[in-house]
Amino acid sequence: MILRTAILDDEPLAIEVLQDYVERTASLQLAIADTDPFKVLKLVQENKVDLLLLDLQMPELTGIQFMKIVSDSCRIILTTAYPDYALESYEYNVTDYLLKPIGYERFLKAIEKTELQTTVQPDQTSEAYIFVKSGYKTIKLNNKQIVYIQAAGDYVEYHLADGSKVLSLDNLKDIQNRLTTSYQRVHKSYIINMEHIISIERSRITTSLKNIIPVGDSYKESFFERINN
Known part of the structure; x- marks a missing residue:
């Protein structure tokens, strides 16, 4: 299963790191990587995104606000430097919570967890x-x-x-x-x-x-x- 993946973060360097991780992971296909929440939101609402790598602290639209809008439209992995929102975030469709700086090994564990929750077993x-x-x-x-x-x-x-x-x-x-x-x-x-x-x-x-x-x-x-x- 290939997961169409979007990256939303207000830091270009963070986007660059995550984009590299996505491109190195065979089960992921990059759909969009942007600092503009409304560009990413448009793709999610058009059902063109299976997985969203989402930052929480952003100036135009916070991660929590974004999740309230998209509801259960796609899987979400949070990528943030702030652990304080972990409990609140799990009220939404969040499969994992990655603290920056994010290593590739930890990133892969989050993807594996997401794939397990997404895959429908035959029985x-x-x-x-x-x-x-x-x-x-x-x-x-x-x-x-x-x-x-x-x-x-x-x-x-x-x-x-x-x-x-x-x-x-x-x-x-x-x-x-x-x-x-x-x-x-x-x-x-x-x-x-x-x-x-x-x-x-x-x-x-x-x-x-x-x-x-x-x-x-x-x-x-x-x-x-x-x-x-």
Whole structure:
């Protein structure tokens, strides 16, 4: 798997070092390396970036602000000279936190960690259940129980067929990699279990729980192509 990689940092020297690391790593392909957050943001929002190497302290747009905008659009490895933001940063889609100066060996460990979290193992799509961490407990959920999954701030809610729900500190992009093929992302805030769809009217899905889930504009093509096929 080749990860299209973006570098965003306000220090040209830091960009130069990271760009060298990316070009030396076979599994990475440089998409952009820039000090301008808005150039990088444009590529991320166009889904042309799989991995972002992101500095935290920048004058125009801080790393935290940037992560709030891009949400779970891509994987993020933070590259910073400041350890103080480590705890806050893990509320976002961060796979690792690299402190400057960054050595190539430590950089590779972060990439390996990212690849492990990104790769879907063959048997994951055939599992009848998933394990979900909720608070201090890890809960086993049967895939047939789950009607839909909804983003709720820094958490996600698993809505179950019996009307109950399970709250987990997770994000939809990570969850997609653990789900069976019966699921479909239909909105930036929703993944739905196709088996629990009762009807579809225009861009509104009625589930077995009798609630309505919208189909987002950027997900319509893939969703209706699957329905039509």
